[in-house]
Amino acid sequence: MSRIGRMPVTIPQGVDVKIDGRTLRVKGPKGELVRTFHDNVSVAREDGTLVITRKSDEKSTRALHGLTRALIANMVTGVTTGYARDLEISGTGYRAIIAGKKLQLSLGFSHPVEIDPPAGVTFSAETPQKLKISGVDKEAVGEMAAKIRSLRVPDPYKHKGIKYAEERLRKKAGKAGKVGAKAG
Numbered sequence: 001m002s003r004i005g006r007m008p009v010t011i012p013q014g015v016d017v018k019i020d021g022r023t024l025r026v027k028g029p030k031g032e033l034v035r036t037f038h039d040n041v042s043v044a045r046e047d048g049t050l051v052i053t054r055k056s057d058e059k060s061t062r063a064l065h066g067l068t069r070a071l072i073a074n075m076v077t078g079v080t081t082g083y084a085r086d087l088e089i090s091g092t093g094y095r096a097i098i099a100g101k102k103l104q105l106s107l108g109f110s111h112p113v114e115i116d117p118p119a120g121v122t123f124s125a126e127t128p129q130k131l132k133i134s135g136v137d138k139e140a141v142g143e144m145a146a147k148i149r150s151l152r153v154p155d156p157y158k159h160k161g162i163k164y165a166e167e168r169l170r171k172k173a174g175k176a177g178k179v180g181a182k183a184g
Contacts, residue, residue, distance in 0.1 A: 003066075005054070005062075005065035005066040006065075008049035008051050009049060009069065009072050010049050011050065011076065012028075014028060015080060016028070017045065017050065019045060022036050022038070023035070024037065024075070026076055026079050028079025028136075029079070029080065030078065030079050030080065030082045031079055031120060032136075033078060033079060033136060035075065037068050038064050038068070040054060040064055041055070050076075052068050052072065074139075082135065083134065083141045085164065085165075086130065086131070087131040087132075087133065087148060087162055087163070087165065088163055088164075088165050090154075091107075091152075091161060092160075094106060094107055094108065094160070094161075095129065096129070097125065098123055101116070101117055101122070103115045103125075105148070105151065108152070113151060117144070118140055120137050120140055121133060121135040121140050121144050122135060149163065157174055
């Protein structure tokens with residue numbers, strides 16, 4: 001059996017879980033998430049935990065077993081503590097401003113880039129160079145952070161652009177000219 005798939009997901013206090021066929025609804029203090037799972041995997045509630053079982057031993061079903069358990073664990077964590085990604089903006093004149101719920105980015109283009117947050121995702125700017133994306137859905141938070149980062153990927157030569165806070169960049173040496181060439 002899958003090592004991840006056979007581990008039960010504990011349901012903390014204050015979290016309400018409803019199973020309706022293949023649909024799982026998780027409601028907690030931060031919000032509510034709903035997801036429909038594959039036919040080959042079933043979810044059952046047993047003494048304050050969720051147990052995931054698979055119907056056959058095929059390779060694709062075994063893969064779904066661990067995936068389903070991980071997605072359910074992410075749902076429970078999301079409605080209790082939430083998820084957040086930190087982004088850092090570096091470059092002359094590059095900055096982020098929160099206007100209402102929208103995010104305005106000045107990234108050296110001829111126009112500011114405006115981004116509307118999807119449902120369940122919020123933006124906050126600690127400073128004009130530090131941006132935090134938070135929400136209950138891990139996928140939505142990660143996808144929004146990746147979309148924002150893709151607007152201005154960090155340059156390996158000058159380190160200008162948007163990067164994840166924990167991301168470490170290796171600076172490349174620029175074109176040094178003809179070092180050691182004969183003057184002539």
